[in-house]
Amino acid sequence: MNLKPILNVILDQYRLPLNDIHGVVHWARVLENGLRLCDETGADVDVVSLFAVLHDSQRENEGYDPDHGPRAAEFAKEIRGEFFQLNDSQFWRLYYACEGHTHERTHEDVTIQTCWDADRLDLGRIGIVPHPARLCTDAAKRKETIDWAYGRGAMEFVPERVREEWGIDVGKSW
Ligand SMILES: [Fe+2]
16 A cells, blocks of 8 residues: 555644654654564554554644544544545454544454554654553564564664655654
């Protein structure tokens, strides 16, 4: 899925710094965490990819903002059709994954599980090692996965796709 046109419309209204803890570099790491998990979980790659760039896109601050998930779900509904296409079964998963990503622990649907794990695996950026009990899928709970993702978050790794595929310059670091 080409995320560039979707990112353009998301960034047109994004209120926070691109390179802060909930910005595009986080979205790119969530995407790459998710793609890695999809290989094993069989989750829907398009839903996981859209979740990565949408789930924090409606934040109003970098701290306590309990309604940013529901706002992201509604934003996804607004731009569906014009900026991306999903069938109803896929869209339901994307909507719910965005809506519940901060306050729900797990879900019976593996695509929603994979979305939430992809996000939680990036807690290294705020110095937190993801705990297996807070993850949903076996693929994410594996020590090798946690170590890999934690390392990338902790070192503020900027995936190449941010500049090369998305054309976004976030500077060296923050
Ligand atoms: Fe996030």
